[in-house]
Amino acid sequence: MPEIPLTMIVVLCLAAAAAGWIDAVVGGGGLLLLPALLLGLPNVPAVHILGTNKAVAIVGTTGAAVTYVRKAPVDVKIAVRIGLAALAGSMTGAFFAAGINSEVLRPVIMVVLLGVAAFVMLKPAFGTAPATGPATRQRTIAAILLAGVGIGFYDGLFGPGTGTFLVLALTAVLHMDLVTASATAKIVNVCTNAGALAMFAYQGTVLWKLAALMALFNLLGGTVGAHMALKKGSGFVRGVLLVVVFSLIAKLAFDQWVG
Structure with a gap:
């Protein structure tokens, strides 16, 4: 593992906690975690950043999924x-x-971030209606192809925004409300993280020591975020x-065009 200043380790751990909280509430913790790793470790190859990101994210996502399954x-x-x-x-x-x-x-x-921001701003009431009942076979197959294969591939390739995309897809295709979609998305996201992490680990592109430390903070943030989402819903986190x-x-x- 490259030498990382203590102050940067602290910043990355705080970013991991915040990412876990955001991911548990509304999805998209990778929108914070992956850029934080890119900015904090500018000389580390991108594939190692992606692998480390998955090792951190799977812990917080699993904690949030367990919390949701128990209560949602x-x-x-x-x-x-x-x-x-x-x-x-x-x-x-x-x-x-x-x-x-x-x-x-x-x-x-940056393009993904802009897309997510535009959607959140233009569709503030998306997912506020109650769930419409059991999903039909056709909608389930569509969700498997879109949320499973499609978004799963994206998560392994890039990753940021996967939780948000899963919530949006599950709400649109299966007509879930946001809390149920968030809970379901966490289970799916655990699987996408596990698949990607297995491949990154096989390729030897994970900074395990840093990931283990950040994962503890990500788990804490994810658990707190899941409890808050169950109590308050997802509207309060939009801002x-x-x-x-x-x-x-x-x-x-x-950093891209000036720095």
Whole structure:
């Protein structure tokens, strides 16, 4: 592992905690965690950043998933079906991630961030309606292909925003409310993280010591965030998410074209 200043380790651990909280509440913790790693470890190859990100994220996502399953109405059978497809998709995406570099990754993340910000601003009431009942076979298959294979592949290849994309896809395709979609997304996200992490670990592109420390903070943030989401819903985090997203866009744009 490269030498990392203590102050930067502290900053990365705090970012991991914040990312876990955001991911548990509304999804998209990777929108904070991955750029933080890119900014904090500028001389580390992008594939190692991606691998370390997965090792951190899977811990917090698992903690949030356990909290949700205990207290939220989740159709575990559907979640597992989508999750298995997502696991295969994420392993495939991670296999192709070895050829990515930071110069390509930063603009991609900026586009993703802008897309998420626009959606959150333009659709503030999305997912507030109650769930419409059991999903039909056709909608379940569509969710497996979109949320499982498609978003799973994206998560293995890039990753940022996966939780948010899963929540949006599950709400749109399966007509879930946001809390149920968030809970289901966590189970699926555990599978995408596991598939991608397995491939990154096989390729030897994980900074395990740093990841283990950051994972503890990510777990804490994810557990707290899941409890808050169950109590308050996801509306209260929209403003925070937008502030974080636009701040990261500005910083990544500065590093890409000015710094």
